[in-house]
Amino acid sequence: MVLKPMIRSNICINCHPRGCAKMVRNQIEYAKTHLAGGKTPAEARAAVPSGSPKLVLVIGCSTGYGLASRISAAYGYGAATVGISFEKPASATKPGTPGYYNNLTFDTDAARAGLVSKTLDGDAFSNEMKVEAIAALREAAAAAKIPAQIDLIVYSLASPVRTDPKDGVMYKSVIKPIGQAYSGKTLDMMTAKFITATAKPADDEEIAHTIKVMGGEDWELWIDALDKAGLLAPALRTVAYTYIGPELSWAIYKNGTIGRGKEDLERAGRAINQKFAGTQRRAWISVNKALVTRSSAMIPIIPFYVSCLFKVMKEKGLHEGCIEQIVRLCRDRLYTAEAIGSPAKVPTDSEGRIRIDDWEMREDVQKATLEQMDSVTEDNILTATDVGGFKHDFLETHGFDVSGIDYELDVDPLSIG
Numbered sequence: 001m002v003l004k005p006m007i008r009s010n011i012c013i014n015c016h017p018r019g020c021a022k023m024v025r026n027q028i029e030y031a032k033t034h035l036a037g038g039k040t041p042a043e044a045r046a047a048v049p050s051g052s053p054k055l056v057l058v059i060g061c062s063t064g065y066g067l068a069s070r071i072s073a074a075y076g077y078g079a080a081t082v083g084i085s086f087e088k089p090a091s092a093t094k095p096g097t098p099g100y101y102n103n104l105t106f107d108t109d110a111a112r113a114g115l116v117s118k119t120l121d122g123d124a125f126s127n128e129m130k131v132e133a134i135a136a137l138r139e140a141a142a143a144a145k146i147p148a149q150i151d152l153i154v155y156s157l158a159s160p161v162r163t164d165p166k167d168g169v170m171y172k173s174v175i176k177p178i179g180q181a182y183s184g185k186t187l188d189m190m191t192a193k194f195i196t197a198t199a200k201p202a203d204d205e206e207i208a209h210t211i212k213v214m215g216g217e218d219w220e221l222w223i224d225a226l227d228k229a230g231l232l233a234p235a236l237r238t239v240a241y242t243y244i245g246p247e248l249s250w251a252i253y254k255n256g257t258i259g260r261g262k263e264d265l266e267r268a269g270r271a272i273n274q275k276f277a278g279t280q281r282r283a284w285i286s287v288n289k290a291l292v293t294r295s296s297a298m299i300p301i302i303p304f305y306v307s308c309l310f311k312v313m314k315e316k317g318l319h320e321g322c323i324e325q326i327v328r329l330c331r332d333r334l335y336t337a338e339a340i341g342s343p344a345k346v347p348t349d350s351e352g353r354i355r356i357d358d359w360e361m362r363e364d365v366q367k368a369t370l371e372q373m374d375s376v377t378e379d380n381i382l383t384a385t386d387v388g389g390f391k392h393d394f395l396e397t398h399g400f401d402v403s404g405i406d407y408e409l410d411v412d413p414l415s416i417g
Helices: 017-034 041-047 063-077 097-111 127-145 204-212 218-228 259-275 303-314 322-334 335-340 363-375 387-396
Strands: 057-060 078-083 117-121 150-155 161-163 168-171 182-188 193-199 230-244 283-287
Touching: 017 063, 017 097, 017 322, 041 063, 041 230, 057 063, 057 127, 063 078, 063 097, 063 150, 078 127, 097 117, 117 127, 117 161, 127 218, 150 218, 150 322, 161 204, 161 335, 204 259, 218 230, 218 259, 230 259, 230 322, 259 283, 283 322, 303 363, 303 387
Parallel strands: 057 078, 057 150, 078 117, 150 230, 230 283
Antiparallel strands: 161 168, 182 193
16 A cells, blocks of 8 residues: 555544655664664673673653653663553554564564663553563573673653553643643644634642653553562663743743643652662653654644744754654763763753753743744744655654655555565
8 A cells, every 4th residue: 555644633643654664774884873873782892891881771761752762772771671562553554653663673673783671561550561571581691691780770651541551541642731722823834824822721620630640650650560580780870851942932841731741740750759769760850852642743832832943953063853842851961971970971961851951941042042032933934944845744653744755655554675
């Protein structure tokens, strides 16, 4: 079949297998070049100093920052990785989810490169998945001939729902403001037209549900389960991702339901650090840059802001995608020569957060972006913003608009080519 993007209300409901595979392989090449210095995974594994990751668990491994984290650990340091995600597989007549093909590509290429990888498909919030992951981690360690001790845990789940393993109740997150209704200008990336986005304020139950889904409770449960199983390395590092962004987005993001969830994620990070006080084990929240993901296109104001931000950052030579951000997180924050021996030397802000949104939040970048937003009209939107780049990145996350892929050719949904 010939596959073209099918988009409804800024949601792409299909993907392209070969495009997804090419996108993953592009990220692999970047990690090999900019994190491993061109070394093969075996050479990287032999060259990394003590304290670099050798056994890594990525919870939410299939797209975005989670995928980039797994690629960086494997191809930057030669680590054995276990990844967890919940994907819809392909059939003979219908493509699977982008994450399905991303995982398939990662595992296929990792095996060819001599890397140990195991990918688990299922509900990462469940007790059953924690049991399955514990077994997989031990198997991965045995296959890699390394101790069954996890050096790095990345918590990068982006599910809209969560079934609490304690009581079986399903919670659903919402993207809503708190206290008062929201109305603001946003951008339809497919038509390059402005639209007005509105959202009613969340009620108490919606806030509580969003915290249950997007907060840090499950991160803590994973740490507890793995600790009980004796799988945590003495110098374990664990990181979860968040976003703060500029004040113009706070009504719908930082001060809204998403923000409440992220506040709880930070609470969990502090609780994990308290649990391991006096040891070399440490948890961080990494504040990352605004990027185009499958979900960010749905958040009011974000498409407009990001389209202007991208234009400014590209003009200044500061633009990064997921893999560039995570390579910089590893190389310049988590695993610098100084920080490898001492987690206290990982650079953080006054709140103990790692800031790789530093380039986005630079004063000159924010000033130019806000000026750009003020000057944009529908007449100049194609030249005054990078809506084309936003659209490209959105399509690329689904395997479309990837350089080197012929989208007129028939594809087999069961194959990455």
